[in-house]
Amino acid sequence: MSRLSETFEIGGLTVAALSDGAPDRALGGFFHGVDAADWTQALGITDAEQPVPFNFGTFLIRGDGHTTLVDTGLGAAGAAMDVPGGGELLARLEEQGVAPGEVDTIVHTHLHGDHCGWNVSGEDGGHLTFPNATIHLSQAELDHWFQPGLGGTDRALAARRAIVPPQAEGHVETFDGEHAVTDALTMVPTPGHTPGHCSVLLTSQGQHLVILGDAGHHPVHLEHHDWIPGVDLDPAESTRSRGKIAALAADRDAIVTGGHFPILTLGKVRRVEGGYRWEGL
Numbered sequence: 001m002s003r004l005s006e007t008f009e010i011g012g013l014t015v016a017a018l019s020d021g022a023p024d025r026a027l028g029g030f031f032h033g034v035d036a037a038d039w040t041q042a043l044g045i046t047d048a049e050q051p052v053p054f055n056f057g058t059f060l061i062r063g064d065g066h067t068t069l070v071d072t073g074l075g076a077a078g079a080a081m082d083v084p085g086g087g088e089l090l091a092r093l094e095e096q097g098v099a100p101g102e103v104d105t106i107v108h109t110h111l112h113g114d115h116c117g118w119n120v121s122g123e124d125g126g127h128l129t130f131p132n133a134t135i136h137l138s139q140a141e142l143d144h145w146f147q148p149g150l151g152g153t154d155r156a157l158a159a160r161r162a163i164v165p166p167q168a169e170g171h172v173e174t175f176d177g178e179h180a181v182t183d184a185l186t187m188v189p190t191p192g193h194t195p196g197h198c199s200v201l202l203t204s205q206g207q208h209l210v211i212l213g214d215a216g217h218h219p220v221h222l223e224h225h226d227w228i229p230g231v232d233l234d235p236a237e238s239t240r241s242r243g244k245i246a247a248l249a250a251d252r253d254a255i256v257t258g259g260h261f262p263i264l265t266l267g268k269v270r271r272v273e274g275g276y277r278w279e280g281l
């Protein structure tokens with residue numbers, strides 16, 4: 001079974017990878033149109049249907065005067081999934097000694113339901129789980145999920161459920177383009193998975209961490225930028241974004257991780273002839 005939490009340091013920051021659900025899953029859906037023989041070999045498995053460790057992850061960042069969450073997991077819906085750690089984010093936070101009211105900053109890579117689930121809780125979904133947090137996300141992401149044309153799709157409803165109550169309390173702030181939320185944390189646009197998707201760049205004492213969001217669901221996506229997750233709304237743009245974030249990570253010698261990588265998956269991205277190589281740490 002995958003681990004549900006693990007803590008590591010980036011410069012003067014303490015980063016805790018916290019799961020809100022860690023099932024084993026067959027990953028074929030993340031390699032749209034790729035020959036199964038190619039992607040299974042890259043993952044080190046032989047059977048495309050073989051479940052491998054997967055994660056619905058968030059990251060808690062402390063040490064810069066803030067208590068920050070990168071994404072908020074599946075939420076209460078995670079408990080109904082009957083997977084290890086499903087819907088247990090608040091217990092993972094408690095293990096870190098953090099009460100919900102202490103979280104002052106939330107950043108969203110995007111507004112899919114597995115990344116904003118704990119924004120709200122309670123019977124009617126109207127309770128702010130993190131009542132003292134300001135929620136930061138890109139204006140493009142907000143605009144996408146609130147456009148009238150999306151109407152009642154499950155994904156649009158999940159995004160709106162998570163954002164409308166905190167917005168009504170004045171707790172949501174949006175930004176355009178690359179944006180420094182704190183001295184240590186910058187949102188870097190990596191659109192394609194969704195129109196306003198961002199990855200997170202953390203910097204402290206000359207060390208860097210890139211949290212991909214869903215610009216990569218598995219480390220092999222940093223080597224094969226055109227291996228398209230079926231859920232990406234704009235495959236050409238998400239391919240360009242994987243190239244952009246791989247280049248940024250390589251240039252800065254950044255440690256890289258992702259919320260859907262099993263805990264604790266850290267690596268670096270190296271330039272090699274004709275592309276990039278993932279080097280696990």
Ligand SMILES: [Zn+2]
Binds near residue numbers: 112114115214260
């Ligand atoms: Zn996701």
